[in-house]
């Protein structure tokens with residue numbers, strides 16, 4: 001494999017609050033030359049943080065088709081995306097200047113993480129800013145499915161008064177099976193128990209149950225025991241098509257399936273069959289194998305060939321990937337229970353979730369560009385050093401390289417004439433990352449260190465920040 005060299009020298013932020021210091025004369029780039037591309041309507045909080053750093057930020061509201069994305073990505077140092085933008089190996093190979101990818105969401109399946117790491121590109125996400133919103137959505141859907149709220153709502157909107165109680169149930173005493181007991185699954189577990197449900201979960205790792213929830217050994221055991229099955233796994237090779245004909249057949253007759261994880265986890269045609277023949281009493285689907293790149297009249301058979309069949313099924317709640325944008329409230333007034341559902345892309349706590357994600361991922365991008373900090377990266381060795389206090393002659397060397405024997409010795413030989421104040425290195429698979437703060441270096445030294453380190457046999461990317 002050829003060793004691609006991505007190199008940048010940028011001003012190092014000298015305090016944790018990212019205040020500006022004056023750039024040195026020799027540095028080839030300043031922060032105004034750092035270009036950031038943000039896609040899919042990233043929250044204004046993230047945009048403002050990045051602009052405040054002096055970077056050139058372009059923000060586009062939708063996902064881009066591959067050819068346009070390739071054109072645009074060639075020129076940028078950072079890209080911010082959500083769930084729709086596919087950063088494949090092909091796209092990443094074209095991104096010659098790219099240092100960092102920010103996923104302004106939880107899922108990172110839309111990025112080829114290995115291809116990014118192999119090019120020295122760190123990937124960050126927001127691992128739990130919207131977990132609670134998804135868990136609340138699922139509780140709302142469990143009640144809605146159990147009471148057929150979606151159908152009653154559509155009927156009444158069409159002028160049809162249909163007061164029925166047949167196959168409408170309380171959720172108290174029912175069993176919820178959670179597949180994937182991470183941030184979202186465990187939050188859901190707590191909420192479901194508070195509503196009087198019994199909770200089972202299945203995960204590939206042994207986990208501490210919340211409350212009185214119980215971990216079961218196999219997916220089939222969970223499917224056979226649950227009145228409601230809710231999926232909260234990431235998209236991986238193992239989870240793709242995880243719920244198909246056989247799994248749905250294992251579910252209890254009269255049970256419900258909920259998927260707000262990723263659209264590839266559930267095979268929709270067997271789900272439609274089970275809804276049509278009454279094996280399942282309902283389903284709630286927030287994510288789809290193919291989703292439109294922007295809002296509009298795109299939800300039809302052209303998008304997914306079975307769309308009209310799914311739309312014709314009874315008691316199916318369909319939402320446009322808004323799991324994290326959901327506010328649910330129950331108001332108890334006198335003896336009445338009013339259930340209010342808000343599906344609103346801009347209101348209430350939705351702004352809070354977006355704001356938090358914008359702040360978290362925006363800050364991670366800034367810290368990586370300015371200081372090299374990779375803590376929280378999902379594909380990269382995670383390292384950091386405390387901030388440099390000496391404002392004059394200390395530089396920070398950031399060396400991402402293939403994890404081969406003898407490389408650190410070679411780099412330390414290059415640095416042996418200098419005073420290395422602090423040094424830290426870590427590896428993850430075949431990628432290693434070293435950070436070294438070197439004091440008392442003049443402008444000529446900076447150039448020399450950069451040239452010798454970046455021409456090392458294992459170099460993937462070398463940066464110097466100061």
Ligand SMILES: NC(=O)c1ccc[n+]([C@@H]2O[C@H](COP(=O)([O-])OP(=O)(O)OC[C@H]3O[C@@H](n4cnc5c(N)ncnc54)[C@H](O)[C@@H]3O)[C@@H](O)[C@H]2O)c1
Pocket residue numbers: 106107108127128130131134179180181182183184185202203204205232233234235236238239260261262286287321322323324325
């Ligand atoms: N609909 C939305 O708007 C929305 C919002 C946020 C997240 N998501 C999706 O939900 C997923 C889960 O989010 P999270 O924050 O809880 O993730 P997480 O990483 O905290 O938890 C995922 C859990 O799934 C488990 N798991 C992985 N493979 C498994 C398998 N084959 N079988 C059983 N368990 C398995 C993991 O061990 C982990 O405990 C995300 O990856 C994302 O794709 C959707």
Ligand SMILES: O=C(O)CC[C@@H](O)C(=O)O
Pocket residue numbers: 082083084104105106107108130321324
């Ligand atoms: O914002 C999005 O598009 C994705 C939301 C959600 O699926 C996530 O992974 O956080």
